[in-house]
Amino acid sequence: MPDEETVPLAGKLAGLTSSAIRDLLKLTAAADVISLAGGLPDAALMPGPRIAAAAESALRNPAVLQYTESPGWGPLRDVLAERESARSGRTVGIGEVFVTHGSQQALSLLAEVLLDPGALVVVEDPAYVGALQVFRAARARIVAVPLDNEGMRVDLLEELIAAGQRPAVVHTVSNFHNPGSVTMSPRRRRALAALAEKHRFWVIEDDPYGELWFDRPAPEPVATYSSAVIRLSSASKILAPTLRVGWMVAPERVCRAVELLKQGADLCGSALTQQIVTELLADTGWLDSHIDTVRTVYAARATALVGAVADQFGDRLRCSSAAGGMFVWAEFTDGTDTRELLPRALDAGVAFVPGQAFAVATPYPHAMRMCFTTAAPEVLAEAVARLARAVEPVAAAGQSAQL
Amino acid sequence: MPDEETVPLAGKLAGLTSSAIRDLLKLTAAADVISLAGGLPDAALMPGPRIAAAAESALRNPAVLQYTESPGWGPLRDVLAERESARSGRTVGIGEVFVTHGSQQALSLLAEVLLDPGALVVVEDPAYVGALQVFRAARARIVAVPLDNEGMRVDLLEELIAAGQRPAVVHTVSNFHNPGSVTMSPRRRRALAALAEKHRFWVIEDDPYGELWFDRPAPEPVATYSSAVIRLSSASKILAPTLRVGWMVAPERVCRAVELLKQGADLCGSALTQQIVTELLADTGWLDSHIDTVRTVYAARATALVGAVADQFGDRLRCSSAAGGMFVWAEFTDGTDTRELLPRALDAGVAFVPGQAFAVATPYPHAMRMCFTTAAPEVLAEAVARLARAVEPVAAAGQSAQL
Incomplete structure (x- = not known):
């Protein structure tokens, strides 16, 4: 037979591969790491x-x-329409939710639509890996524009367009970027929205972390400035x-097209979990206080992580400020290769994701992403101490190679 | 701007359209229908x-x-592996679930894989509409093989293959077909599995209704006979x-390929609803009694519907026997066109789905699908009485046209 x-x-x-991060996570699940x-x-x-x-x-x-x-679920769409209206300063109709x-x-269905x-x-470069996976599966041609402290280099996007490139979609994680940690500045937001309207492309503003600000709220969404901006958000990080x-x-015609695909993809969502979210989002007194707790705890952890990096490494490891979200992006200035470092770091009992996992055009050999959400401040300090022990030999090797 | x-x-x-049934359901939501x-x-x-x-x-x-x-969720996959092992008479490993x-x-991801x-x-012709939607979106070439009382005409599938056709996938709703109501006979199951192995195609055995048998359990799954058969089932109809x-x-290599696509599609399912299903499926004493209640209620409704059709229409409307599942398939023998009938039926206060909605190669102008799950026996009898009132003029018109 x-x-x-x-x-x-x-x-x-043939071309489809698993996320490098997922594969890495399997290796880092050891109890002493x-x-x-x-x-x-x-x-x-x-x-x-x-x-x-x-x-x-x-x-x-x-x-x-x-x-x-x-x-x-209708009641959830009502609550979201109200919430998103407040966020974007215009009336969002239920047909747009x-x-x-x-x-x-949403990313995956939008790629189809x-x-x-x-x-x-x-x-953006570095890029959100889940978006790369979706756009690759859709057989798109992917071009990366780097981030700086103000978020996506919209000026470079404009240069690309001036050179004849015609994007169908520009994807941005506008707030507290994963992995880059940065938030797009208001002037870049306005510039991106204006470009989208001028050159008729869609912006997907992927915003799962916007509520997780530490010192001050995130700027107005890119979607405030144009209806060519489709805004994504989620209950995952706040509930x-x-x-x-x-x-x-999104505009109603986009929602209707996504609806056709959703029917084939999985018919519908769960009215149960959607009603749970309805109740929790509608209880704004409770919700505000709940999110405030999450912000306070994450902010303390972020501060501990960034502080420990400064203490242990000084200028050798340059760290993003952590103004919100879940991640810190750090780059070694002494030539340390983070892929080479990782096995030694695991031996020392600490894990991170090498920058290369998020690379599109730039390889980010010296960069790493660190998540601060799930460990207490003293554990984060210990993690950085272990990282410092793992780094020493590499830095030494790098220096000797320069001799 | x-x-x-x-x-x-x-x-x-451009080619994508909404399900005709979904559009119809919006029209039939009136309270008096x-x-x-x-x-x-x-x-x-x-x-x-x-x-x-x-x-x-x-x-x-x-x-x-x-x-x-x-x-x-691991515990759910364990429970399902045990359950599916019992159903198929072989040991199903967790890696196959x-x-x-x-x-x-599952259908949608499998179409990609x-x-x-x-x-x-x-x-199958008539076909499950959700499958047609998926296969059309995957840009497959779709060929239909008719059903008879023993399910898919596997002999005609064999003829297709003999004529040089090379299917990649054969899709069957093996038990209590939607919309055809029929269950595939054991000898056809064996023949289909043997063909799959001989000609190296996948069978997708789509089985949401198998547990909803009325008089005797559904036959052994098609998957019993070959590992080229991928079996789908669901908690939707039993819980x-x-x-x-x-x-x-499915074989592990299929599951691994589906996993890559699931990561891009929506990352993962809900551990909450999956743990709920784990607990309910694992409580076999409770579950058996629960499903037994559903069977008893549905069986009484099916009997009421089929009986009312026989009483009101005699031989003019030939009805499938309802041995399980949720649907009855009926065909007018007097030339009544069910699409023409529908607006009159809605006026008379009853709705059904015309056979044409499920058509692939055959148009089924005289056929209709009726769902018996959500109305009490006396309501079903009233529905059929209304249908009889709606039919009279059409049948008369049909007869006069024959003169």
């Missing part, structure tokens, strides 16, 4: 009992047990990833 | 309080709040659609 091994899979799968490599919010800060109470109350309505509408199974699904194969997508609730604010 | 209206969507969207057009399980039979209790208990574990693994966001997502554009997919838990049993 022939084996199923002889039945072929699709040839187009302090992992700064992950990208998870802290489960200890998530409102488990509040979610349980909301679930119980939601389930008294039989409609919550059933299939729901493809664009999302589309709920997805996490914002990764906005891109024909070979279309040009501009991403809990298990709810799998993300959302998109 | 230019409007976003001028920013283009992907050209490939008895709708047999839907395809929903009965929310009144779903275990709301049991789900609430399971949610509360699940949420005591912080891991349930977090992102979970792309192939699904992949949890999806409803079984529609198994099909290159232009690949040949064989479906509740809101959980959005479907699953696939």
